[in-house]
Amino acid sequence: MNLKIDYKSDYNPWFNSKYYHILYKDRDDNEAKKFILNLTQYLDLSKKASILDAACGKGRHSIEIEKLGYRVTGIDLSTNSINHAKKFENSNLKFFVHDILIPFGEKFDAVFNLFTSFGYYNRDKDIQTLSSINENLKENGIGVIDFLNIYDxxxxxxxxxxxxxxxxxxxxxxxxxxxxxxxxxxxxxxxxxxxxxxSVNYLDLNDFKKYFIETNLEIIEVFGDYELNKFDKNISSRLIILFKKKSRSN
Ligand SMILES: C[S@@+](CC[C@H](N)C(=O)[O-])C[C@H]1O[C@@H](n2cnc3c(N)ncnc32)[C@H](O)[C@@H]1O
CATH class of the missing domain: 2.60.40 (Immunoglobulin-like)
Structure with a gap:
């Protein structure tokens, strides 16, 4: 794969403005907590597992994941969000200002991209983001993208x-x-x-399937909500895709 890497990411300053946090201050943290519990139970990761929360915002998922005993790194381009998240840091929970389009330089057992934190750029950059996630996964690592269901x-x-x-x-x-x-x-x-x-790209499961082929990833499972019910484009509120590196034998 010959991928042109563009390190400038057209980052939307809205995410770093104080007004973004005012408008969304009532985000449902209980829902985030329940989702993390369901997801980590499903993935059955070892207690020593390391997890990258890519585009972590203020760290609401990262904080919950660490409470369950995992080692967590949260990255986001919003300096304000990361400064907030850093207040919760401990030896197993670290936050960095970092672009998800660029590999973090460490391999993880799982990489999560949660609550529609994908698809903000053009198609090439979507591919670049997935390549970066791939690069950050250990050989048997699991990726999770929690995107909106465009039909819903x-x-x-x-x-x-x-x-x-x-x-x-x-x-x-x-x-x-x-x-x-x-x-x-x-x-x-x-x-x-x-x-x-x-603005978020209008992507459905088929678009993601094409992206995954291009980035040597393969889908393991697709869920349609935070209770992890199966995805059905007609009724699901979310499009939650679990994936891994494509096995060499394929
Ligand atoms: C909808 S918010 C979700 C944040 C967090 N996952 C949550 O659930 O609270 C999307 C996040 O993506 C981040 N983001 C957008 N582009 C990014 C990039 N290229 N690298 C890192 N973070 C990015 C924004 O700063 C914002 O915090």
């Missing part, structure tokens, strides 16, 4: 929404294009107008 998003799309958090009135609009799911967030704070955009 399409079905439930709320085109316009107003959300008030910490005195800020966020106007949110959503649209689906051929290639992306887009959210525009506008608000005023201290008499200043702000507009941010979130």
């Amino acid at each position: 998003v399409r079905k439930k799309l709320v085109k316009k929404e107003e959300v008030k958090k910490e005195g800020i009135h966020f106007d949110i609009s959503r649209k689906i294009t051929k290639k992306t799911i887009q959210k525009t967030i506008s608000f005023n704070d201290n008499s200043k107008n702000f507009t941010f955009k979130e």
Whole structure:
């Protein structure tokens, strides 16, 4: 595979803004906790296993994984999120500002990419991200991507929404294009107008299958929600793909 590596990642500053954390301050940590419990039970990793939480945000999953006894490294490009996460560090839990498109330089028993932390860039960079995850996996390591189910998003799309958090009135609009799911967030704070955009690639299981072929990875299992029910594109809320390095005999 001849892959051109581009080290500049068009990182979206929205993820590092204080407003991102205000808008999403009520993220469901219990749901994250339950998912981690279900996932680690399913994977049945040894207690000594090392796990990379790629695009860990403020570390809510990493913290739960470490509590279960694993060694965890969390990486994210948001310096603000990593500074927050670092408050929870201990000898088995470390956080770094690092780009998930670039291999971390260490091999892990599992690499997790959770809560739609994939697909923010172009196709080449999606491939680059998967190659980087592959590079970070030990020979028998397991990768997990927890992505949205685009069919569910399409079905439930709320085109316009107003959300008030910490005195800020966020106007949110959503649209689906051929290639992306887009959210525009506008608000005023201290008499200043702000507009941010979130855009994630419109990827379904077949798109991921093509990506995996290109990056020498193979799918082991596909779940459709945090209870780990089987994926069904018509009813699942999530697209959770478990994968490993392609075996040499294939
Ligand atoms: C939807 S948030 C999810 C964060 C975390 N996994 C969680 O569940 O709370 C997506 C995260 O991806 C991070 N991110 C986006 N592009 C990245 C990149 N190239 N390298 C590292 N992190 C990245 C953002 O900073 C943000 O924290």
